[in-house]
Amino acid sequence: MSLLRILFAAALLPLALAGCGGDDISRSFGLTRDAPDEFQVTTRAPLSMPPDFSLRPPRPGAARPQEMTSRQAAEAALAPQAVLQDNQPAGGMSAGQQAFVAAAGPAAPADIRRKLDADAAREQTDRGFADKLMFWRSPRDKAVVVDPQKEAQRLRENAALGHDATSGDTPIIQRKNDTLWDAIF
Numbered sequence: 001m002s003l004l005r006i007l008f009a010a011a012l013l014p015l016a017l018a019g020c021g022g023d024d025i026s027r028s029f030g031l032t033r034d035a036p037d038e039f040q041v042t043t044r045a046p047l048s049m050p051p052d053f054s055l056r057p058p059r060p061g062a063a064r065p066q067e068m069t070s071r072q073a074a075e076a077a078l079a080p081q082a083v084l085q086d087n088q089p090a091g092g093m094s095a096g097q098q099a100f101v102a103a104a105g106p107a108a109p110a111d112i113r114r115k116l117d118a119d120a121a122r123e124q125t126d127r128g129f130a131d132k133l134m135f136w137r138s139p140r141d142k143a144v145v146v147d148p149q150k151e152a153q154r155l156r157e158n159a160a161l162g163h164d165a166t167s168g169d170t171p172i173i174q175r176k177n178d179t180l181w182d183a184i185f
Helices: 002-019 023-028 070-078 080-086 095-103 112-123 129-134 148-161 180-184
Strands: none
Touching: none
């Protein structure tokens, strides 16, 4: 009878162990990693020495003025200009900002986005399925490769003669079809 009990217990043991194999057991033994929730992770402003020593110490339990709420942090990430406009001086831009903008050169045209989008649309031709199937290799003539040795020589000659660096033609590497197979495809 004891042999029958041992066999019965041996048969039920794998079933009992299979019932224990869940996430809770593996988490308890440290077999799974729990990553922190990225929406709950917050940053705290760094500690720094105040520029004015006559400041009053903070009140216990009061909100920290240099820390942003999660809503303000989201607004700063999505629309940084809105946050920057709140912190500007009364006259708009500071003198340093105005000098920096003036040194950057003339302002871009008002329709620059439209021009860039039109240029990108011209460059990007959407090939159909049949074209992709028949002409599966992209044409090599689109890629222009500058010959570095000849270009360096051209720039040295222009510098020695006192010419502008843009004068003269830029030497490029012309690729040739090596085999009959490359010529066909």
